[in-house]
Amino acid sequence: EAQVTQNPRYLITVTGKKLTVTCSQNMNHEYMSWYRQDPGLGLRQIYYSMNVEVTDKGDVPEGYKVSRKEKRNFPLILESPSPNQTSLYFCASSSRQGRAGANVLTFGAGSRLTVL
Amino acid sequence: AQKVTQAQTEISVVEKEDVTLDCVYETRDTTYYLFWYKQPPSGELVFLIRRNSFDEQNEISGRYSWNFQKSTSSFNFTITASQVVDSAVYFCAPFPNAGNNRKLIWGLGTSLAVNP
Numbered sequence: 001e002a003q004v005t006q007n008p009r010y011l012i013t014v015t016g017k018k019l020t021v022t023c024s025q026n027m028n029h030e031y032m033s034w035y036r037q038d039p040g041l042g043l044r045q046i047y048y049s050m051n052v053e054v055t056d057k058g059d060v061p062e063g064y065k066v067s068r069k070e071k072r073n074f075p076l077i078l079e080s081p082s083p084n085q086t087s088l089y090f091c092a093s094s095s096r097q098g099r100a101g102a103n104v105l106t107f108g109a110g111s112r113l114t115v116l
Numbered sequence: 117a118q119k120v121t122q123a124q125t126e127i128s129v130v131e132k133e134d135v136t137l138d139c140v141y142e143t144r145d146t147t148y149y150l151f152w153y154k155q156p157p158s159g160e161l162v163f164l165i166r167r168n169s170f171d172e173q174n175e176i177s178g179r180y181s182w183n184f185q186k187s188t189s190s191f192n193f194t195i196t197a198s199q200v201v202d203s204a205v206y207f208c209a210p211f212p213n214a215g216n217n218r219k220l221i222w223g224l225g226t227s228l229a230v231n232p
Contacts, residue, residue, distance in 0.1 A: 043207070043222040058219075090161060097219065102149040102211035105220070107161040 002027045006091050006108035013081055014116050021076040021111050023091030031097040032074040033058070033105070034066065036087040043090070049074055050097070081115040088112050118143040120210050122223040129198055130231050137193045137226045139208030145169075149211040150184065150191045151220065156204040164206075167191065169213075198230045 004025045013019055025032065033048040035058075045058030049068040063085055065077040074093075078085060089111045094103040119142045129135045141150065152164040165175060165182055175182045179196045191210075195202050208223040 040224070042224040045219065048219070088159070092161075102151070102166065102213065102218075102220075104151075104163045104166060105153075105161075106163075110159045 004108040025093040029093035
């Protein structure tokens with residue numbers, strides 16, 4: 001089954017404790033992206049990756065890091081989480097985006113993160 | 117600047133009523149794509165439709181239909197004979213097809229509650 005898998009789905013952590021949210025897709029998609037969803041603010045893009053070893057900042061990158069060493073994986077790293085990073089996070093993937101076209105995003109199920 | 121507006125924050129209807137969700141995309145671009153995504157209470161984001169700005173034909177898929185009018189920059193979504201399972205947040209997301217900022221621009225969503 002074609003899917004985007006995120007882990008963990010739920011996490012409660014404390015300020016400053018590094019954490020990684022993993023994202024993996026099995027569709028051989030070039031493009032991957034992380035979003036956060038907050039009430040009243042909608043979906044905001046954190047980082048995206050056009051392909052392996054190519055990553056770029058989205059609209060709200062502060063406090064996050066990403067890497068794209070393999071095509072299928074795009075982990076989101078919070079080096080020193082803070083309470084304002086409490087949110088619902090989504091990973092998404094598609095075939096090429098941007099200048100190459102507007103392709104349909106497939107989303108993961110979401111990861112609800114609480115930072116105390 | 118491009119701006120997407122989903123003016124209806126929340127809509128509540130009774131089952132079997134028809135309901136229309138509004139989306140207005142203000143842009144000077146002549147070409148773009150328009151997407152709708154659905155987020156049911158379970159939380160995942162599900163693709164519904166993608167249309168090209170060149171195509172103003174209405175689209176119908178079962179009980180769902182979409183009406184795109186370029187002159188008014190509107191891409192409205194109608195559910196006919198609504199059902200409880202249609203309860204979800206619906207997002208309109210334009211994708212500019214010109215310039216450097218080629219990525220989805222997310223509306224804030226319309227929360228639809230269909231009551232039995």
